[in-house]
Amino acid sequence: MSVDTDNSNGIYLDRSKIKYPIIDDLDFREKIGKIFKQYKIKNEKKSLKDICYPTKFTFQNPQIFVSDFINPNTNYKSLLIYHKIGAGKTCAGVKICEEWKNKKNIIVVVPASLVGNFYKELRSECAGEEYLTTKERKRLGELNPDKKEYTDILDKAKQRIDKYYNIMSYHKFVNLATEKKINLKNSLILIDEVQNIVSETGTFYKTFMKAIYSAPSDLRIVLLSATPIFDQPMELGLTLNLLRPKIEFPVGSKFNEMFIKTKKNKSGETIYEVKNVNKLKNMLNGYISYFKGAPDHVFPKKNLKLVKCIMSRYQYEAYRTVMEQEGFGRFGDSDILDLPNNFLIGPRIISNVAFPNKGINEEGFDSFKGKSLDYEMLKIYSIKFYKIMKKIKSCKGTVFVYSNFKEYGGLKSFIKVLEYHKYKDFKDHGKGKLRYAIWSGDESAEVKENIKDFFNKKENVDGSMLKVLLGSPAIKEGVSLLRVKQVHIMEPYWNMSRLEQVIGRAIRFCSHKDVISEEREVKVYIYIATGLKNSEITVDKHIMDLAFKKKELTDQFELVMRDMAVDRYLFQK
Incomplete structure (x- = not known):
C-alpha cells in the first residue's frame, strides 16, 4: 500500500511516486527534509492534559516518518532509532514492522524482561485492530488478569501476532544463531535496547554481527535505543557497524585514535574532545533518526x-x-x-x-x-x-x-x-x-x-x-x-x-x-x-x-549524531 496517513491530521503521502536521494548525496538530509516536510513538527505547545489524556490514539510524526523511511518503497536498508523517553520508540518500531509484515519475515530481538512488553505494544492501539479488536481491548479492561476469559483473549492475540512476528530474547537469538537455526533471508530484524549487546569482546555482539553480515543484501535492520552511547564513545562505532554501513567504523582503541583527542589543562587534568568531526559526520550520514521525545512539562x-x-x-x-x-x-x-x-x-x-x-x-x-x-x-x-x-x-x-x-x-x-x-x-x-x-x-x-x-x-x-x-x-x-x-x-x-x-x-x-x-x-x-x-x-x-x-565526552558525540540525523530538518529546532 503506497498511501499512508497518521489517522489524525490528514497527512497523506503517496510514497510510490517519490524519488529518494541516495545516502551519499551531499544534500541528503535537506532533500529528506523537503520530501517529508508535512511531518515537520509545528511549534505549538500542547498542554499536559492534551498529551497525557488524549481523547484518541494518534501516531506522532516521528513514528510515521521512520516507517516511511525504512519502507518497501525506499531503498534504505538500516536505521538506528535514537529517540528519547516519551517518544514512543517501541511503537515506531512496530509501525515499521507492520509496513513489512506481508513482504518479509519479521524478527524482533529484545531483552528477556521486555518480551512481554513488545507483545503488549502489538496488542495496543499502535497496531490498530490487527491483533486485538477494540471489543477485546475493552473486555480486557473489565476483567481481572486471573480470569480464564482474560488469558483466552491474550492467547488468541498471541496466535495472531506469531503468524507474522518471531519475538525472542537476546539469549534465544544467540543460541539459535550458534546452532545455525537463524535464517535472515528476506527478513527484517529489529533489535530493541541495542546498547545492551554492544561490546567489543562480548559473545552476544559477535554473534549478532556474524548473523547480520552473513545475511543476504536484502536484509532490513532497525535498532532502537534512547542511549546508543552507554559507557564509551567507541560503542557508537560498534552499534553503527550492526547497520552494515557503506564505510565500516573502526572499533576499540582504533575508534578512539581516529575520533578522540586528549590534552592536559593547567592543573594537569586530562581533557577529552571529539576530532575529525567531518569524517565522523560523513560516516554517520543516513543511518540515524533522532527525536528528543515528549516536552519537559509532561x-x-x-x-x-x-x-x-x-x-x-x-x-x-x-x-x-x-x-x-x-x-x-x-x-x-x-x-x-x-x-x-x-x-x-x-x-x-x-x-x-x-x-x-x-x-x-x-x-x-x-x-x-x-x-x-x-x-x-x-x-x-x-x-x-x-x-x-x-x-x-x-x-x-x-x-x-x-x-x-x-x-x-x-x-x-x-x-x-x-x-x-x-x-x-x-x-x-x-x-x-x-x-x-x-x-x-x-x-x-x-x-x-x-x-x-x-x-x-x-x-x-x-x-x-x-x-x-x-x-x-x-x-x-x-x-x-x-x-x-x-x-x-x-x-x-x-x-x-x-x-x-x-x-x-x-x-x-x-x-x-x-x-x-x-x-x-x-x-x-x-x-x-x-x-x-x-x-x-x-x-x-x-x-x-x-x-x-x-x-562531557559522550555529549560531544551525541551532538554530532543529532546533527547528522536523517530527520534533522523535521524534528529539531
Whole structure:
C-alpha cells in the first residue's frame, strides 16, 4: 500500500511516486527534509492534559516518518532509532514492522524482561485492530488478569501476532544463531535496547554481527535505543557497524585514535574532545533518526542532589584497610577511555556499610543486628543508611531505593535496617503501612507485577499500601513507576547512563499527571561517601568524577549524531 496517513491530521503521502536521494548525496538530509516536510513538527505547545489524556490514539510524526523511511518503497536498508523517553520508540518500531509484515519475515530481538512488553505494544492501539479488536481491548479492561476469559483473549492475540512476528530474547537469538537455526533471508530484524549487546569482546555482539553480515543484501535492520552511547564513545562505532554501513567504523582503541583527542589543562587534568568531526559526520550520514521525545512539562521536575556522607572514624578506617589490602593508595587522573567496570568492589561496599565485627560478607552481615541498627549507631557503621532512613521517615509519598549491590554491601543489609525500624516485606505481609518490596532478578514475573501494581495504585500516593521499593540492576529497564516522591541511589556508577536509567524508572512520561502541579517533583539523591579530610578523593568521589567526565565526552558525540540525523530538518529546532 503506497498511501499512508497518521489517522489524525490528514497527512497523506503517496510514497510510490517519490524519488529518494541516495545516502551519499551531499544534500541528503535537506532533500529528506523537503520530501517529508508535512511531518515537520509545528511549534505549538500542547498542554499536559492534551498529551497525557488524549481523547484518541494518534501516531506522532516521528513514528510515521521512520516507517516511511525504512519502507518497501525506499531503498534504505538500516536505521538506528535514537529517540528519547516519551517518544514512543517501541511503537515506531512496530509501525515499521507492520509496513513489512506481508513482504518479509519479521524478527524482533529484545531483552528477556521486555518480551512481554513488545507483545503488549502489538496488542495496543499502535497496531490498530490487527491483533486485538477494540471489543477485546475493552473486555480486557473489565476483567481481572486471573480470569480464564482474560488469558483466552491474550492467547488468541498471541496466535495472531506469531503468524507474522518471531519475538525472542537476546539469549534465544544467540543460541539459535550458534546452532545455525537463524535464517535472515528476506527478513527484517529489529533489535530493541541495542546498547545492551554492544561490546567489543562480548559473545552476544559477535554473534549478532556474524548473523547480520552473513545475511543476504536484502536484509532490513532497525535498532532502537534512547542511549546508543552507554559507557564509551567507541560503542557508537560498534552499534553503527550492526547497520552494515557503506564505510565500516573502526572499533576499540582504533575508534578512539581516529575520533578522540586528549590534552592536559593547567592543573594537569586530562581533557577529552571529539576530532575529525567531518569524517565522523560523513560516516554517520543516513543511518540515524533522532527525536528528543515528549516536552519537559509532561515529566515531573527532577531535583538532583549529591549527598556528601562523611564516614565515621570507624567506617573510614575499615575503608582504608580494604583500600590497602587491594593495593590502592590514592586516586589520580584516570583514563576514562580505558576503565574496567568491575574493579574496586571491596572499597565501594565498605563505603556503603562497615559491619560491627569488622568482618565481611556473611560473617560481617550476621553482626549487623540489634542496637547496631539504631539511628545513632548507624552513623558509625553506615552514614549512608542513616541519611537515607532519615529522608524516608520525613517523606509523605513513595520511595525508590537503588543499589548496584543486591547482597551484603547494599540492599540485603539495608533491609535489616528497614525491618529493625518496623518495616515488613510486602511479599509476606501484603499491603499496609511501613511496607517494603524488593525488585531484583530473584522474584518471579508474577510477584514483580503484583509489586508494581500496588506501588503504582493512585491510592498508594502516600505510601500507605507500599512505601519503599528496593531495586537492584535488574530494575534498570522496562519498569515504569508512578508518583514517586524520592529516589535514593546508594552509590555512584561508572557512567551517567546507568544513573539516568535508574532515575528514569521514577521520572517517566506522564508519571505524575494526576498529582497536583506543585507536587510534580521527584527528589533524587546520589550518596557519596567522603573521608575525614574533605580534600581526599574517595572511591565514590573518584567514580562520580569519572562519570561526569565521560558524560562531557559522550555529549560531544551525541551532538554530532543529532546533527547528522536523517530527520534533522523535521524534528529539531
